[in-house]
Amino acid sequence: MAAPGSCALWSYCGRGWSRAMRGCQLLGLRSSWPGDLLSARLLSQEKRAAETHFGFETVSEEEKGGKVYQVFESVAKKYDVMNDMMSLGIHRVWKDLLLWKMHPLPGTQLLDVAGGTGDIAFRFLNYVQSQHQRKQKRQLRAQQNLSWEEIAKEYQNEEDSLGGSRVVVCDINKEMLKVGKQKALAQGYRAGLAWVLGDAEELPFDDDKFDIYTIAFGIRNVTHIDQEAHRVLKPGGRFLCLEFSQVNNPLISRLYDLYSFQVIPVLGEVIAGDWKSYQYLVESIRRFPSQEEFKDMIEDAGFHKVTYESLTSGIVAIHSGFKL
Amino acid sequence: MATLLRPVLRRLCGLPGLQRPAAEMPLRARSDGAGPLYSHHLPTSPLQKGLLAAGSAAMALYNPYRHDMVAVLGETTGHRTLKVLRDQMRRDPEGAQILQERPRISTSTLDLGKLQSLPEGSLGREYLRFLDVNGHCFPYGMADTRAPTRFVDDEELAYVIQRYREVHDMLHTLLGMPTNILGEIVVKWFEAVQTGLPMCILGAFFGPIRLGAQSLQVLVSELIPWAVQNGRRAPCVLNLYYERRWEQSLRALREELGITAPPMHVQGLA
Numbered sequence: 103m104a105a106p107g108s109c110a111l112w113s114y115c116g117r118g119w120s121r122a123m124r125g126c127q128l129l130g131l132r133s134s135w136p137g138d139l140l141s142a143r144l145l146s147q148e149k150r151a152a153e154t155h156f157g158f159e160t161v162s163e164e165e166k167g168g169k170v171y172q173v174f175e176s177v178a179k180k181y182d183v184m185n186d187m188m189s190l191g192i193h194r195v196w197k198d199l200l201l202w203k204m205h206p207l208p209g210t211q212l213l214d215v216a217g218g219t220g221d222i223a224f225r226f227l228n229y230v231q232s233q234h235q236r237k238q239k240r241q242l243r244a245q246q247n248l249s250w251e252e253i254a255k256e257y258q259n260e261e262d263s264l265g266g267s268r269v270v271v272c273d274i275n276k277e278m279l280k281v282g283k284q285k286a287l288a289q290g291y292r293a294g295l296a297w298v299l300g301d302a303e304e305l306p307f308d309d310d311k312f313d314i315y316t317i318a319f320g321i322r323n324v325t326h327i328d329q330e331a332h333r334v335l336k337p338g339g340r341f342l343c344l345e346f347s348q349v350n351n352p353l354i355s356r357l358y359d360l361y362s363f364q365v366i367p368v369l370g371e372v373i374a375g376d377w378k379s380y381q382y383l384v385e386s387i388r389r390f391p392s393q394e395e396f397k398d399m400i401e402d403a404g405f406h407k408v409t410y411e412s413l414t415s416g417i418v419a420i421h422s423g424f425k426l
Numbered sequence: 427m428a429t430l431l432r433p434v435l436r437r438l439c440g441l442p443g444l445q446r447p448a449a450e451m452p453l454r455a456r457s458d459g460a461g462p463l464y465s466h467h468l469p470t471s472p473l474q475k476g477l478l479a480a481g482s483a484a485m486a487l488y489n490p491y492r493h494d495m496v497a498v499l500g501e502t503t504g505h506r507t508l509k510v511l512r513d514q515m516r517r518d519p520e521g522a523q524i525l526q527e528r529p530r531i532s533t534s535t536l537d538l539g540k541l542q543s544l545p546e547g548s549l550g551r552e553y554l555r556f557l558d559v560n561g562h563c564f565p566y567g568m569a570d571t572r573a574p575t576r577f578v579d580d581e582e583l584a585y586v587i588q589r590y591r592e593v594h595d596m597l598h599t600l601l602g603m604p605t606n607i608l609g610e611i612v613v614k615w616f617e618a619v620q621t622g623l624p625m626c627i628l629g630a631f632f633g634p635i636r637l638g639a640q641s642l643q644v645l646v647s648e649l650i651p652w653a654v655q656n657g658r659r660a661p662c663v664l665n666l667y668y669e670r671r672w673e674q675s676l677r678a679l680r681e682e683l684g685i686t687a688p689p690m691h692v693q694g695l696a
Contacts, residue, residue: 364473372481375494377468377576 154325157385163325170323171275173379174218178277180374181219182285187369188380196418197318200344201225203411203420204314208234208265213312213334215302215327216320217271218278220285227291230267237265264294270312272298272305302327310336318344322390328403335425341405347412347419348392354415362387393419464581466574475502478577487632494573500625501577501587507623508583514662515586521665528585529669531592541672549679550672553599560598560605589664590621596668600680601656602688607633608641612649612688619657621664648689659684 154163161169177184185193200222206212206229214222242248242256273279279297286295300306302317302324315331321343331341349355362384370380391399393410396419400408405423412419462469470478479502486495515521529535541550575584594613601616603609611633618626634642660683671679680686 364471365477368474368477368481371478371498372485372495375492 155386155389157382157389166325167274169382173382174275174323175277176376177374177379178218178275178281181278181281182221184370184374184380187373188366192414196344196413197221197225199413200316200318200342200420201229203422204316204340204342206230206233206267206314208237208267210267210313211311212267212269212314212316213272213305213307214269215272215305215315215317215331216274216323217316217318218273218275218282218320220271220282220291222316222318223269223271223282223295224286224289224291226267226269227264227294230264230294234263234265268294268296270296270298270307272300272302274299274301303330305330305334307334309333310339312336312339314340314342316342316344319346321345322386328400332404332425337425339425341400341421341423341425343396343400343421344418345396345421346387346390347396347416350412350416358417393421396421463579464575464584466576467579467581467584468576469579470502470577475577478502483628487635490636496625496629497573497591498577499628500623501575503624504587505578505580505583507621508578508580508586511590511621511623511662511664512583512586515665518662518665520667521662524589524665524667525582525585529667530588531595531668544672547675547677548672549599549668549674549676552676553596553672556599557595586664590617590623593664593666593668596666597663599676600663600683600685601653607637608645608649611637611645612653615650615653616657619654620660620662644690652686652689656683656685 153160154166155161156166156169174181189196204226206226208230210230212223212226214220214226217223238257242253248256271279271282273282276299279299283297286292298306302320303326311334313336315335317327317331321327322345335341349358366384367377367380370383371377374380390396393412393416397408397410400421400423403423404425406426408421408423410419410421478498482495482498482502485492486499489495512525515525538554541554544550575588578584578587594617597603597613597616598605598609601613603612611630614626614630614633617623618630634645637645663683
């Protein structure tokens with residue numbers, strides 16, 4: 103899979119990265135924003151070396167971070183292609199539905215964790231931009247009998263086409279962020295977007311900073327993120343999680359299992375040259391708790407009004423909670 | 427504040443009262459119920475093998491630089507043929523020795539210094555010269571012997587196909603074929619006749635698809651008949667213990683196998 107040398111530095115992901123941070127605050131963090139969001143945080147003490155799962159293997163928490171890093175390093179370039187192939191393009195609909203549910207208002211500060219290649223961030227920017235444009239049109243329509251010069255001036259005065267909305271994409275994996283940045287460049291997203299290399303379990307942001315925290319298809323790859331999610335959200339902020347979940351229909355469940363275990367690793371091998379990463383993917387999906395269980399866990403973490411919505415018979419689910 | 431996943435992790439890590447009993451948990455695909463038979467082995471079901479064979483064939487045609495796909499195709503389609511090859515190796519004394527001792531040709535096992543010191547015209551010296559002039563031959567040359575066999579469900583057969591890959595460069599030396607596409611196709615034809623591996627046969631027929639008309643003409647009229655003739659005449663090349671024959675003169679070895687000189691110098695073509 104990935105060459106061991108390149109991820110030696112990151113082999114302790116999570117814990118070790120925090121250690122490396124000590125004394126060298128902004129190492130590896132890239133953000134186009136002023137320093138107020140990147141505080142010099144006192145780093146936490148060592149966490150217990152507990153056991154967790156990596157697909158169907160049992161590994162220590164330290165190991166899991168490193169292994170997950172390797173998986174995403176090796177799949178980064180083909181990540182989007184594989185997503186399209188594996189889900190037959192349905193993942194785009196799921197992500198669109200997440201945005202629909204989010205219904206961000208202008209001026210929203212979004213933090214997209216494990217956002218790697220930027221799918222959620224770009225959709226957010228599109229949504230907010232089109233919303234803003236619609237608002238502008240409404241305003242202009244309300245003002246009758248404007249001359250062309252006045253209308254043109256109205257548009258020219260508009261400096262911020264996003265209405266104050268910003269999105270920060272945070273991912274622990276350099277390769278995924280690289281791919282995301284390239285996509286942003288290719289698709290022309292510049293304003294309102296920031297890319298930060300950071301660990302979801304120790305976010306490099308101050309408390310109470312964001313209106314919405316999303317994590318799309320990332321939460322099963324990390325171990326403990328609830329405290330951080332709760333911390334960085336403003337009071338009234340929303341936690342949204344899009345993740346694979348348990349299928350509620352037995353027939354579809356059988357077909358889904360067959361497809362997952364027989365076809366997906368083959369697709370991974372043929373398209374990305376990587377069987378093992380996709381084996382990990384389907385196994386990690388099976389290990390993830392059901393919709394109800396996950397809802398309980400979010401409630402345990404201190405969020406209120408937790409709800410979930412299953413999509414495509416429960417193949418994925420969107421969980422939502424509020425920090426009150 | 428309880429952490430998000432800890433309750434579930436405690437539950438999933440072996441304690442009773444699992445929401446989904448372990449028996450129901452779908453396991454990694456197992457063929458004939460066994461786990462991995464050798465290191466790097468990935469057990470696959472027949473459906474997966476079929477999908478892999480089809481997918482790798484398509485991908486190899488679509489993107490000829492995906493040499494790993496050619497390897498996968500060979501592994502998933504070659505089971506029956508590999509058995510035949512293995513049995514035939516067992517019947518031959520030298521072949522049986524190879525099966526027993528399992529020699530490997532790789533940068534770690536080859537003593538390049540010693541090969542350098544051998545006299546001109548010897549197999550070892552000529553092999554080294556071939557590597558220097560042509561570079562390693564993807565995907566079967568030394569650069570890629572790191573790519574181990576994964577989809578063959580028998581440990582001895584996995585070795586046979588690995589040996590076949592490692593011997594590929596030798597065949598180039600024996601036949602005097604360079605590593606350009608024309609040379610590769612000629613060697614593929616020779617291998618197809620010799621081994622009968624489906625991957626070689628497919629490669630032999632589909633390889634020329636990307637050739638220009640002139641090369642194609644030369645290929646069909648002269649090179650392929652020559653390769654086929656030699657392939658049929660020569661005993662199975664997998665039975666040769668090359669590691670013991672470094673000092674043997676290349677010409678003598680060619681005579682022993684009945685390999686004649688190529689009809690023309692292929693270097694400048696394709």
